[in-house]
Amino acid sequence: MPRSRYKTLVDAFAADIRAGRLPPGTRLPTHRQLATEHGLALVTASRVYAELEGMGLVSGETGRGTFVRETSLPPGQGISQHVVAAGMLDLNFNYPSLPGQADLLRNALRQLALSGDLESLLRYQPHAGRQHERAAVARHLLERGLKVPAEQVLIVSGAQHGLAVAMMTLLKPGDVIAADALTYPGFKTLAETLHLEVLPIPVTDTGPDLPALEKLCRSRSVRAVYSMPTLHNPLGWVMDTAQREQLVAIARRHDLTIIEDAAYAFLAENVPPPLAEMAPERTVYVSGLSKNVATGLRVGFIAAPAQWIAAFERTIMATTWNTPGVMTAIATAWLDDGTVSQLESQKRADAQARQALAREVLAGLRTISHPNSYFIWLPLAEDARADQIAMALMREQVSVSPAEPFAISAHVPHAIRLALGSVDMDSLRIALTKVKSVVGYFS
Structure with missing residues (x-):
């Protein structure tokens, strides 16, 4: 088929989609039907759809076909939409805050201003943080x-920076890392930026499919596994002891590095030990204070095997040199005086109340969540489409995240994630009521 004819067909589909003649959700002809209708080779018909998919106009779904996407949904919805329009109820991002947190900051700044150590905070700090600050994190x-x-x-500049430091230090372009098929979008962005190959581990409602991980390791040279064993984002699971022991055993058999993301772990109570406690020789533990204290407090931390510390320090030096002295001083003081523990306890209670409200409002819909978490995974009916629902909710002044930003496998489930921690309780009830109405309309 001459390129001009091939391009003409791509351009015709694109024009029809952008003009609304092929509305979102339209199922397009199968590859074979398209080939027959236009006298194409099957491989060329597949190429037409591949180019349209690359343009973000269609999505191919295994076993279902090729569908027109909701193109008016803002690009990066669920990852980069940090600024929410006025009047929008934000169920897309979590930035949980409690009354009185601004006063905590005012008091901390006053105390810091009276500190005899203030002059030292204006200078460069040790790359990994000052020794007494590292000790506070260890406690x-x-x-x-x-x-x-x-x-x-x-000590690093937030948990995301901690992930970047770990992955930049331990992995190189082309390396293979395994991760849950639904996972934290910030990890996906890092892996793409660092040119890593990510292999999806199938997921269940209660944890990763670990026999599938074992199979992956036997067929591919997997270097590392990225895991959220305690309060998984977005599915909310907490892996039990047996699952953690199985994951550690796989890592030891196949010499995998484990990168343990514990950003939301503070919300779960009475949980098994961290993977880093069970396999300290190969696990990098990453967390921070964005969720349990405030997103603007960009202080995080890494705990790692002794043999990697010097290399991690070099990466910190290369990326941020060190965390800001003032921020780190405030954060570690709050760790020592119990402020962080108090906020964590209050946020667990807050998350429980929000989950209870969500169960009440969303009764009748299937949801996946943890009773202490700040998010809900909402699978949709087989014939419902996440992009259409997200766009319909946006018109109702509610922002949610479709499944796509969380998916690393070819199959993207039709689901949305609801973040519960960024609006007040009255607004949350209003937003969830709209969610139920819109989901019901499309089901």
């Missing part, structure tokens, strides 16, 4: 069930 981690010396703790 905090002990409360989480992770016993690690201060020398194996590094």
Whole structure:
């Protein structure tokens, strides 16, 4: 088929989609039907759809066909839409805040202003943080069930920076890392930026399919596994002890590095030990204070095996040199004086109340969540489409995230994630009521 004819067909489909002549959700002819109708080779018909998919105009779904996407949904919805329009009820991002947190910051700044150590905070800090600050984080981690010396703790600029430091240090372009088929979008962005190959581990409602991970490791040279064993984002699971032991055993058999993301772990109570406690020789534990304190407090931390600390320090030096001294001083003071523990307890209660409200309002819909978490995974009916529902909700002044930003496998489930922690309770009830109405309309 001459390129001009091939391009003409792509352009015709694109024009019809953009003009609304092929509305969102339209099922397009199968590859074979398209080939027959236009006298094409099957491989060329597949190429037409591949180019349209690359343009973001259609999506191919295994076993279902090729569908027109909702193109008016803002690009990056669920990842990069940090600024919410006035009047929009934000169920897309979580930035949970409690009354009185601004006063905590005012008091902390006053105390810091009176500190005799203030001059030192204006200078460069050690790359991994000052020793007493690292010790404060180590004491905090002990409360989480992770016993690690201060020398194996590094302070970073938030958990996302911690993930970047770990992945930049331990992996190189082309390396293979396994992760849950539905996972944290920030990890996906990092993996793409670092040119890593990500292999999806199938997921269930209660944890990753670990026999499938074992099979992956036997067929591919997997270097690492990225895991959220405690309060998984977006599915909310907490892996039990047996699952953690199985994951550690697989990692030891296949010499995998484990990157443990514990950003939401503070919300779960009475949980098994962290993976880093069970396999300290190969696990990098990453967390921070964005969710349990405030998103604007960009202080995070890494706990890692002793043999990697020097390399991690070099990566911190190359990326941020060190965390800001003022921010780190405030954060570690709050760790020591119990402020962080108090906020964590209050946010667990807040998340429980929001989950209870969501169960009440969304009764009758299937939901997947943890009773203490700030998010809900809402699978949709087989014939419903997440992009259409997200766009319909946006017209109702409600912002949600479709499944696509969380998916690393070829199959993207039709589901939406609801973040519960960014609006007040009255607004949350209004937003969830709209969600139920719109989902019901499309089901």
